[in-house]
Amino acid sequence: MSAAPKIDAGLYDCRDTFARTMESLAEADERIVVVVNDSVGSSKLGGFKKRWPERTINVGIAEQNMVGVGAGLANGGKIPFVSCASCFLTGRALEQVKADVAYSNTNVKLCGQSPGIAYGELGPTHHSIEDLAWLRPLTNLLTIVPSDPEEMEAALRFAAAYEGPVFVRVSRYPVPAVPHTRVGVEPGKAEVLRAGDDVAILAHGVMLSRALAAADRLAAEGVSARVVNMAWMNPLDVGAVIDAAGTGAVVTVEEASVRGGLGGAVAETLALNRPVPMEMVGFPGFVPTGSVDFLFEHFGLTAAGISAAALKAISRKRQ
Amino acid sequence: MSLTLAPAPVSGADRIDLVRAKALGIRRCAFTMVHDAQLGHPGGDFSAADVLASLYFGVMRYDPAEPRHPDRDRFIMSKGHCTGAFYSVLALAGYFPEAQLKTYMQPLSKLNGHPNRNYLPGIETNTGPLGHGLPVAVGIAIAGKLSGKDYRTFVLTGDGELQEGSNWEAAMAAGHHRLNRLTVIVDRNRLQQGDRTESTNGLDPLDDKWRAFGFHVEMIDGHDHAALLDVLGADPAGRDKPLCVIANTIKGKGVSFMEDNVSWHHGVPNADQFAQAMKELI
Structure with missing residues (x-):
């Protein structure tokens, strides 16, 4: 596990881990692609885009299409990581998440960026405090909420290796490293x-x-x-x-x-x-x-x- | 391994005869299913039958024995409510036995009212809510381009379905990426569930809309097998943009009392209507 850059007195932004891990995964497997909705910057995928512009599929501000395109990329043999602010990914595109990803059981990885109240003063339109409730009945959509850089990296590595739909909640709020008692993440294990x-x-x-x-x-x-x-x-x-x-x-x-x-x-x-x-x-x-x-x-x-x-x-x- | 048309390719007049026969088979199978289940969407099954027969018996490369072959041409039934026609063409193409069609919408059947890719071979994505097929097709076409594959991706949408905004998000992306191996076919029967499309939320000028989104557009008679084979079978290498085929069709095509009648969107036949229809579908 490589060290994540500290942003403030021992605190980390898990998006840095997200960005670094995505590049590491993409180096190892050319099937890995990212799908974004003009969210290259907010997902911290600028470095990824620079290295693999053709594997950075930016559909623009069109979340329904973004999730459908993700499902299509999986059909064509790719491993798409669909990365977007969680409020829009799970709200605007909820029916695509349900039908194209979960119900169709496609190999799509959904990355809900800046969830919860991360957007603070921007208010409830941009908050994503509903996402967990919306996704929970989609029983085959494995859903993980990492707590720190170590768990974030493990979750993404698990998602890439797992054949099926996964949702990873990617927080931006500065967090300390948690003293984990385990290595990696095993689905369904607290x-x-x-x-x-x-x-x-x-x-x-x-x-x-x-x-x-x-x-x-x-x-x-x-x-x-x-x-x-x-x-x-x-x-x-x-x-x-x-x-x-x-x-x-x-x-x-x-x-x-x-x-x-x-x-x-x-x-x-x-x-x-x-x-x-x-x-x-x-x-x-x-x-x-x-x-x-x-x-x-x-x-x-x-x-x-x-x-x-x-x-x-x-x-x-x-x- | 390269895929060839399945069943074995035929050419010229024989090909048109084969497609005509299969289209009739689709209509007969679909209407029997709808009659037996007393459920379904026969009007749209009939308007789409000739497009489906042309694709599966004259245009697409696929192998029913290897339904997820990476090089297969993909077909997505975005108007997922028309499973009468869709399941029928899959059965006629050899994906599963025709006898299985008898289970249509029966309890625990694999033949759900809307298609499920995990239940049956030959289904690429689960559709039913409208406006889902084209975004997935765009993703498939982008994947093919990234991988240097030459498969083609076809998606059949209803016309009323085009009122869903997700289609236009996807159309914009298809034009932007110049997905020349992607073909959208619009089943332009001018009727949606409750009324005429143009009385509900008008689509015309539909060809101009697709052109504006970066598509090459062909408008044809969606029941003319020669025209369908000609336009759908044309080599996409000759284009630098995606293709939209506006197939002008008649809802309920093939049965006199059903044609262009909105009540057959999801109307189901009684015994007399069924017998009359089967007499006409020969």
Whole structure:
């Protein structure tokens, strides 16, 4: 694993890893192509385009066509990585994602760039807090939400090698390296990052390092919090969720709507298998104007907010 | 391995006779399926039958025994609701037994109301929602160009379907990339589900639209087998742009009481209508 460039005091932009890994994959396999919607810059694919202009298929601002073209490229033997802001990829082109990629079961890799509230002040038209809920019923579309450069690279390498549709959520928010306990990513396998018995915090993506920070705060208060990396939304590690319920209280944390995403998936699993008190940290719906940091703070997607949710879940199990 | 036309190629008048016979076979099979299932879209099956017969029995290179051969010509049925005709031509071409057509839309059948590439050989992509075929065809054609392959890509759209904006996104890309091995065929029967296209959201001048998007355009009688074979079979190496064939057709073509009648978009026949139609389809 090559080192990603640090952007600020030990923080990384996973798009840099995305760009570097795509070039590495393309060097090794000429079937790899990228498909973009005038998003070469925002996907950080300028270097890729310079090296392989003919393998950079820019359809312009036309997301429905972009996803259909991806499916067609797969039909013609290519391995297309369709890279576009997640709000437009999963919103504007949702029917193409459903019919041309998932239902047709084509070898297309969808890369949802700058998901969640990454576009901050630009507002809910450009936010993608719905993507996980929209994609989750597409059961054969493997869906991963990487948390840091290491996991991003592993997810992309997995996607390239896997024969079938994959969605990778590519965040731009600066994140620290997460101390992973595993190498690579195995579909449907959660990763227990920290043991704990009082409460389990299930998180992924940008929120994973914040869940670890919340566990530190809780430990200082004598609360033992398990932290589980639920990078795979689909397939979901049902066993890990049921195990988490063994602590008696569960908190989900995601940079997404609390309806239908990780929180929804975990709630379904708990209700069907092992109901325990649960709290969901995420966004309740369209968010007001504000920077990313303001919105994270405002809605409690912080170490303090997560630990407060954990204490609330614990208090409910003692009722 | 290079692919040849399957079944064995024939030429001249024999070829036109073969296509005519297959088109009739498509109509008879499709209407039987629709009658038995009491479901389907027979009007559009009939308007497309001659285009399908021409492609599969006079133009395309494919091998039903190797349906995903990398060098095959691709056909995409973008008007995916017309599975009566599409499944029939696939069966007649040898992709699966004709007897399987009897299962059309029956519980757990591989012959779903709209085509699924994972259920049956010969289907390139799952269609049904309109405006999906052309973008996929554009991707296939770009892949062929990147790989230096000489396969051709054909896509058949309805005319009402062209009201979907995704078609024009794809058309713009096809023109931009000068995808000369891509052919769009418009089944121009001038009727959509509820009314005439021109009374709903008019498409004319349709040829000018395609030209403006960078296509070479041919307007032909979509039931004239000689014209279809001539235009669809022309060597694309002679063009530097994609081809759009506007096939002027008649919805319900071949059965007197169905022709140009919007109620047969998804109308289904009773026993008397079925018997009358089969008498005419000879």
